[in-house]
Amino acid sequence: MKREPFDPVKEREVIGMYPSVDSVELAGMIGIPPFPRMYRPIERRENFKMLFRGERPYWIPVCGWFGADTNMFRPRQQADNYANHQAFDGGERIDYRKLGNVLVGWFDIELQWEEKVCGATAKPGVTKIPDINYWEDYVSMPDLDQMDWKAIENDNTEYLAGDRIIQLGIQLGFWERLMNLMGVAEAAVALVDEDQQDGVHRFFDQLADVYVDYIRRMKKIINVESVFFHDDWGTSTGPFFSLDTCREMIVPYMKRVTDCCHELGIIFEHHCCGKAEKLIPAMIEEGDDYWYPQPSLNNVDAMIETYKEQPITFAVASPVMTSDMSDDTIRKMAQAWFEKYKDKGILLTMNIDAIAENDPSKYPLFEDTIYELSRIAYQDAE
């Protein structure tokens, strides 16, 4: 079927608004305001899925936490979302400041909010699992029967309506969870200490069951189309652990999660901060569909080239755009970016690395230009 040709007026027409996200704390503010929905020739979700079916999409899909083709969904009924001040859902506004800076996540762990980095971490000095070999004596796996699934189903109808791809966010993957429960140093040692590895395997084995069960239950009531799974494997200079350690200790469990996702037709995004390019072979083996590498730390162009034959793709950030740049300059940058990536099968995302010069107000024009260029370039595709 022939594609609808690009119409610069019609496709910039606001045909509605995407709902606000009222209970997320980012950059010192609680809540993300509604943003305009433009006309698109096909649903954004369908365009997104085309990329992962190996087809030429109508435009380069855009991923991100807000303002993107993805609709991030992290219901407050999952305690980690609430404790991380990241309830991306349709519920009533949560005023986190009234709740104090320590909230309780899964495994009854106290998560302390730190405004400077806009995130929560295990309360310093509190170790939930002092010995991983006996973790069952200290913690229990979360009981998913206790979650209010009815509320998840009922409270989010409006929030999840619309044409964006519904992306279920899951905080604290295997390594992050272990760090939170044991402390960073002890968790790191446990990964390579032959006297502790059995305990780690036993813990991850059951944790994988929980994530799989969570995704399956969610899929029954919500049209989850993508999973955004947090597990930071990188530091600012390199991976936390070796590829061998990752393969031995983490990949088998991540693979169970991605296998479940793929069985359910869900696209899997591994969210991994830091410089982790050396671990891409593990990401491929475990079944990640895409990863957004932090541009200031990783060489995304080299990755695209190296892994072009592999079943993984990458989200590429917009370049750093400074406040003194004219609209014409931004358009030229977008043109250059598009020429470089138009045949690479990648996604676009907004550059959110903490680079002082980067002016986020320049991004909408950049994204709009990429949209137009890709719509025109791809409109004759079969």
Add this chain to the structure above:
Amino acid sequence: MSQIAEVKTMVETGKSKKVGAAVQAALDAGIAAQTILDGMIESMGVVGEKFSTGEIFVPEMLIAAKAMSKGVEVLKPVMAGENSTSLGTCIMGTVAGDLHDIGKNLVVMMLESSGFDMVDLGVDVPADKFVEAVKENENVVLVACSGLLTTTMPALKEAVQTVKAAYPNLPVIVGGAPVTPEYAAEIGADGYAPDAGSSASKAKELINKA
């Protein structure tokens, strides 16, 4: 394999449960405690280098430090009567406004394993606290300040300059993700280490210069 070589291998490979017995066997064989300690310190130097070059990662470095510490436990009673082999005391902390402790903790372990007596002030340490700690502790030969956020780089500068104002001849070493050698020099630090692995050799170099 010689007994010393065995101890060194156990430290390098992080065999914390076995290293104690190996150290004891070396002692029983008549090897001087100081020789064994020097061997272990040398091993940690190798570990630090491997970390700096990306050959090993945080877990391997930590498990080696843990093994080193188990070995030292066996040596401590033997060395109690001997002259101190400490390189001196190092005051370390993450600067005010910064709660990151992973990098700082790694450096503490590496410096401790290299022979420094460490006083760890923790995170979010105001500049004055570093000076107070220098006053309160004996034989302070080095101050180490860590900063992981671009927003806390001014606090790093303040910490360095406050210590240098009070103790102009006391070396100060800095590190952390946003810190560069140029920035370290600009704020008046005597040295900079890009990672925990190289911190020990840089620290030794600084105290030898002082």
